[in-house]
Amino acid sequence: xxxxxxxxxxxxxxxxxxxxxxxxxxxxxxxxxxxxxxxxxxxxxxxxxxxxxxxxxxxxxxxxxxxxxxxxxxxxxxxxxxxxxxxxxxxxxxxxxxxxxxxxxxxxxxxxxxxxxxxxxxxxxxxxxxxxxxxxxxxxxxxxxxxxxxxxxxxxxxxxxxxxxxxxxxxxxxxxxxxxxxxxxxxxxxxxxxxxxxxxxxxxxxxxxxxxxxxxxxxxxxxxxxxxxxxxxxxxxxxxxxxxxxxxxxxxxxxxxxxxxxxxxxxxxxxxxxxxxxxxxxxxxxxxxxxxxxxxxxxxxxxxxxxxxxxxxxxxxxxxxxxxxxxxxxxxxxxxxxxxxxxxxxxxxxxxxxxxxxxxxxxxxxxxxxxxxxxxxxxxxxxxxxxxxxxxxxxxxxxxxxxxxxxxxxxxxxxxxxxx
Amino acid sequence: xxxxxxxxxxxxxxxxxxxxxxxxxxxxxxxxxxxxxxxxxxxxxxxxxxxxxxxxxxxxxxxxxxxxxxxxxxxxxxxxxxxxxxxxxxxxxxxxxxxxxxxxxxxxxxxxxxxxxxxxxxxxxxxxxxxxxxxxxxxxxxxxxxxxxxxxxxxxxxxxxxxxxxxxxxxxxxxxxxxxxxxxxxxxxxxxxxxxxxxxxxxxxxxxxxxxxxxxxxxxxxxxxxxxxxxxxxxxxxxxxxxxxxxxxxxxxxxxxxxxxxxxxxxxxxxxxxxxxxxxxxxxxxxxxxxxxxxxxxxx
Numbered sequence: 001x002x003x004x005x006x007x008x009x010x011x012x013x014x015x016x017x018x019x020x021x022x023x024x025x026x027x028x029x030x031x032x033x034x035x036x037x038x039x040x041x042x043x044x045x046x047x048x049x050x051x052x053x054x055x056x057x058x059x060x061x062x063x064x065x066x067x068x069x070x071x072x073x074x075x076x077x078x079x080x081x082x083x084x085x086x087x088x089x090x091x092x093x094x095x096x097x098x099x100x101x102x103x104x105x106x107x108x109x110x111x112x113x114x115x116x117x118x119x120x121x122x123x124x125x126x127x128x129x130x131x132x133x134x135x136x137x138x139x140x141x142x143x144x145x146x147x148x149x150x151x152x153x154x155x156x157x158x159x160x161x162x163x164x165x166x167x168x169x170x171x172x173x174x175x176x177x178x179x180x181x182x183x184x185x186x187x188x189x190x191x192x193x194x195x196x197x198x199x200x201x202x203x204x205x206x207x208x209x210x211x212x213x214x215x216x217x218x219x220x221x222x223x224x225x226x227x228x229x230x231x232x233x234x235x236x237x238x239x240x241x242x243x244x245x246x247x248x249x250x251x252x253x254x255x256x257x258x259x260x261x262x263x264x265x266x267x268x269x270x271x272x273x274x275x276x277x278x279x280x281x282x283x284x285x286x287x288x289x290x291x292x293x294x295x296x297x298x299x300x301x302x303x304x305x306x307x308x309x310x311x312x313x314x315x316x317x318x319x320x321x322x323x324x325x326x327x328x329x330x331x332x333x334x335x336x337x338x339x340x341x342x343x344x345x346x347x348x349x350x351x352x353x354x355x356x357x358x359x360x361x362x363x364x365x366x367x368x369x370x371x372x373x374x375x376x377x378x379x380x381x382x383x384x385x386x387x388x389x390x391x392x393x394x395x396x397x398x399x400x401x402x403x404x405x406x407x408x409x410x411x412x413x414x415x416x417x418x419x420x
Numbered sequence: 421x422x423x424x425x426x427x428x429x430x431x432x433x434x435x436x437x438x439x440x441x442x443x444x445x446x447x448x449x450x451x452x453x454x455x456x457x458x459x460x461x462x463x464x465x466x467x468x469x470x471x472x473x474x475x476x477x478x479x480x481x482x483x484x485x486x487x488x489x490x491x492x493x494x495x496x497x498x499x500x501x502x503x504x505x506x507x508x509x510x511x512x513x514x515x516x517x518x519x520x521x522x523x524x525x526x527x528x529x530x531x532x533x534x535x536x537x538x539x540x541x542x543x544x545x546x547x548x549x550x551x552x553x554x555x556x557x558x559x560x561x562x563x564x565x566x567x568x569x570x571x572x573x574x575x576x577x578x579x580x581x582x583x584x585x586x587x588x589x590x591x592x593x594x595x596x597x598x599x600x601x602x603x604x605x606x607x608x609x610x611x612x613x614x615x616x617x618x619x620x621x622x623x624x625x626x627x628x629x630x631x632x633x634x635x636x637x638x639x640x641x642x643x644x645x646x647x648x649x650x651x652x653x654x655x656x657x658x659x660x661x662x663x664x665x666x667x668x669x670x671x672x673x674x675x676x677x678x679x680x681x682x683x684x685x686x687x688x689x690x691x692x693x694x695x696x697x698x699x700x701x702x703x704x705x706x707x708x709x710x711x712x713x714x715x716x717x718x719x720x
Contacts (some may be wrong), residue, residue: 247557393668
């Protein structure tokens, strides 16, 4: 017998579930400002560092983090987005600045931190420049979890052997690379997955910071002649054999240690990886700020990456998350964090454990340098995804850059058309 | 039996029986509806909207499908997926059949088949990690070849379509054993009489295979090939583990494109459109294939 009731039951159940699924979530803030705070992060590898910090936060703010780390960024993003629909939206979580943060703020999903920033700036705990990355429509959201400057790490033994000093101009850097290549040593590390953008970022911002900003806002096209020229410079360097095997799966820190290449352009969090690979800071490896391509620039542009710690507006732990955020900005918290993580501190009053990182922080925030947002955060996600793929394809098979740039621009055209 | 032949009491009993039957199956139906039908309906609905995972989906009709077919990267994914379908039929299924044929009648054949089964215990991602070590630019294979003086090796995971071909071979490494096992079961279930009769008539080797074994294996071949087609259409884990679809989008499959659009780009509508396309293609391929293979004219 074919009963009409079964399809009807299915339809009714499906309809009821659709209604349930479309209901928004959220919970009332319980108002607590001390206790255990549920914290979610896409930096699973940093979980022990956050746990280590609990000893300081328990005495300083009476708050303990209960950390859940995700190692897959895409899975993590989907989890956080879905959590806003439930009553389990996180009291504290890590995210990205730039368009990704704007997207959440537009939907009123993030708690404001304007008061926390005002106090921190007044106390001299953070530079007003950094506040700009956290400001949307005049208000602040989230606080900086970490800060990293993108610099050039190098293997000291190789530089010493070759008699190469830290380059202070682009011409000196080129000369060093050419000398290394002549000696049979690959000058630079590269990879064709994920971290494919940094050399492009370095070349564009170092040539003209306005051009770099224009790419992020859509005013400059990837197919503009200035960008094509820059890519051709990169192509010349690829053809000269200045970059490592893109298909290698050797850990980048291990590669630098064993001399697979002499230099690697990475964020200042890379000290932790190099230390982990058994290299000693200042003895086996060192770093320098990459000189601007265009020597006529008044200030040397330095890419900065800052990952935010955010509080969900509809979290039951909103007050607790904000209390932790306020404590997090303090010199006490940042000194402890720098010791735990081995990273530069955004708070100038904090004590940085590694002297090399302390010097870097002082240098790049001083005269003669200007900070710009890293390409990864500055670029809208759909354009970024295509750009990372296309730079990866270019790195794997260096050839006429125009088709790669056209593919990125096609996505950029779609994206900016949607924004109008 | 019709209603007219039943007494009123029997009719009442039958109705009661039907209601209680419905009561018993309702929980199961509800679970199937919520866990299987609802996601399908929801995904189909999302494919007709623009949705970034936040706020509410915005109805855009067929725009995602138009965008999907306009994207050269999507067409590349379709072609790579077809390569996977063809490749996994030729290699793991073909070699699996070969292993089964060569070992099923041998004393100790089980021990010969066993090593092929061991990799089946691994996950696709695990297989991907292992083969990445072997095939990467300075990996085990290149080092082994260098030991024999062969230095100018291909870039296994970088150049397309070579990267897809080597990933199919990695899948074959894992999949041959289970296919061999299934074919062996099929071979062992063939009745002795026709085989012996054929042998007495002088049929051996290829002749025996073509005229007796292959036709009698048909029901099992249909299942193995059908499963292989479905599995290859949704290939994801090994590609994600080895190349992440790169370089560029050179080795992307449909499942990877769906994942990237949905979870990396937060284009839930476009990702859902690809999911719907993949589901429809898989359904059509399965129905057409199984209908053709299992139709009554083949006596099954």
